[in-house]
Each structure stands twice: as structure tokens, then as C-alpha cells.
Amino acid sequence: MKLTLKKVGEKALCPGIDSVHLITSIDQKPKGVCGPVLRYVSSNRLYSKESSIYKSSYFQLRYYPPNHFISIFRKSKPAVNIRFQHGVSFLSGSSRYLQELYAQRKSIVPSSFAVWRRTLTVKIKDIFVDEWYKLGGTKSVDEANKLGEEAFMKQDGSNIAKDGVYMFQIFNYPDPSNMDRFEEEIRKALGMVAKKSWNELFKSQAKNKNWVEEVNGKLNIGMLNAALRFERVPYRLIRKT
Structure with a gap:
């Protein structure tokens, strides 16, 4: 059974x-996921343990x-979706300059400042696109477009970057x-x-089942x-047989 949008x-x-x-090039930036869907996932805690890769x-x-x-x-x-855990701080042992800089402000938590959230988001996406491109991501998506996603995912698919949603939770x-x-x-x-x-x-x-099909079902x-x-x-969202 397949899910599709109407x-x-x-x-x-x-x-x-x-x-x-x-x-298609390292100059482009990946976008995210429809906001209301992410809010629905978060409020219902629909994060599967199998999705955790690293x-x-x-x-x-x-x-995903x-x-x-x-x-x-x-x-x-x-x-690419990037979420900042509440109260995200610098990793212990970070430079004294940064710790002292934020101690002088209203908060010593960098995630309290939009400039830091934005800076890190841009940095992550730049690294992501560069590495995804090097790992053959465009070739992978081209092949999926040619064969159809369902047929493409029945192939081996190892050792090549993949399409989908990459969700980073920053600690x-x-x-x-x-x-x-x-x-x-x-x-x-x-x-x-x-x-x-x-x-x-x-x-x-x-168990020896396809966890994505289980979640969708x-x-x-x-x-x-x-x-x-x-x-x-x-x-x-509709189900198609």
C-alpha cells in the first residue's frame, strides 16, 4: 500500500x-519539510527508533x-530539517572568549540567539550538500526518477547518497x-x-519487517x-493500493 498526496x-x-x-550542485541549499506535518509528528512523538542513524x-x-x-x-x-534542543549550549571546553561573551548578555545559551541558530543552520546545509554531492546523491535521485522510487528502493542502494529527509537534532x-x-x-x-x-x-x-511500511500502515x-x-x-494524504 502506497501513500501519496492529493x-x-x-x-x-x-x-x-x-x-x-x-x-544538482553545491551552490543549492536543501529545503525542509512542511511545517504542520513536523508539528504533528512532534506533538504525537512519531519518531521511530529505526530512523536514528548517528x-x-x-x-x-x-x-527518513x-x-x-x-x-x-x-x-x-x-x-534537511534542523532542530535545536531546548537550552542548547556550547560543548564543554569551548573557547573562553565565547563563554565570557555570552555571560555578558541576557543568556549564556547560544540557541537563545537567532544569529547563532541561523549561522549553524547555514553551516550544516553547506557541509551536507557538499558531502551528499560527493557521495553521488544526484546520480541516486536521477536513477530513482528514471525507474520510479518504488522500483529504485528494491535495488541494493548501498554506497551511494540517498534522497529522503535528514533530520538533525542539535545537542x-x-x-x-x-x-x-x-x-x-x-x-x-x-x-x-x-x-x-x-x-x-x-x-x-x-522484527524482520519493513519499519517504514509498518509506520505508514x-x-x-x-x-x-x-x-x-x-x-x-x-x-x-491518501492510501493507494
Whole structure:
């Protein structure tokens, strides 16, 4: 059973869904996921443990394949979502200058300042696009477009970057003294997704089943569509046999 989108209106509050674009050069920036869908996922805690690919002192990376219901609402191929954990601070041992600088302000927590959130978001996306491109991401998406996503995901798919949603949850900010390490960890995390075959990515941790199909099958589409309707998003999710 396949999930797909049906357009029910003209006014798009989630621009980009109709014209999902492919990252074809390192000059482009990946977009995110339709906001109301992310809020629905967060409020209902619909984060599967199988989606967790990498975790470090800086961040956790969750990956959602193209056929996962979250990915159906992505606004670029691939999509990147960056979430900042409440109270995110600099990693212990960061430069004294930065600690003293923020101690003089209303907050010593960098996530309290939009400039830091924006700076790190841009940095992550720059590193992401560069590494995803190096790992053959555009070739992967071209092949999926040619064969169709469903047929493409039945192939091996190992050792190549993949389309889908990459969700970063930030635990600690890097500072100039450890930015190189932060960059290495982002590249390592993307490499772990690229290395895995589709079968490895789809395999449930608890049983020998496809966890994405399980999640999609159990999804309360009526509630999600009600949330979309409430926020005046002109799309509805439907199941197609």
C-alpha cells in the first residue's frame, strides 16, 4: 500500500511541495519539510527508533527514506530539517572568549540567539550538500526518477547518497576551536546513510519487517489530514493500493 498526496486547494501554505527540486550542485541549499506535518509528528512523538542513524555529543541524525510519510511532505530532494534542543549550549571546553561573551548578555545559551541558530543552520546545509554531492546523491535521485522510487528502493542502494529527509537534532554548538570536528561528524553521519543498503535501512530492529511500511500502515491519516485542514494546507494524504 502506497501513500501519496492529493491537492485539494490552490493556496499553498507549504510552498515547494508541488515543485520539489533536486539538489544538482553545491551552490543549492536543501529545503525542509512542511511545517504542520513536523508539528504533528512532534506533538504525537512519531519518531521511530529505526530512523536514528548517528548520535554524537553534537547532534543526532535521523533519516527518513523517500516512501516514509514525513518524506512525502519534503520540499526538496533531499530535504534537511534542523532542530535545536531546548537550552542548547556550547560543548564543554569551548573557547573562553565565547563563554565570557555570552555571560555578558541576557543568556549564556547560544540557541537563545537567532544569529547563532541561523549561522549553524547555514553551516550544516553547506557541509551536507557538499558531502551528499560527493557521495553521488544526484546520480541516486536521477536513477530513482528514471525507474520510479518504488522500483529504485528494491535495488541494493548501498554506497551511494540517498534522497529522503535528514533530520538533525542539535545537542551542543561547536565553536571555532572544534568546528572541524563538527564537520567531520556530519560527513561521517551522511556516509553511514550512504553505506547502508535499502534493506538495511528498512529493517525493523524488533522484527524482520519493513519499519517504514509498518509506520505508514499504522499512521492515523484522518488525524494528520485534520491537522493539515486546520492549518489550511491544501493537501491530503491518501492510501493507494
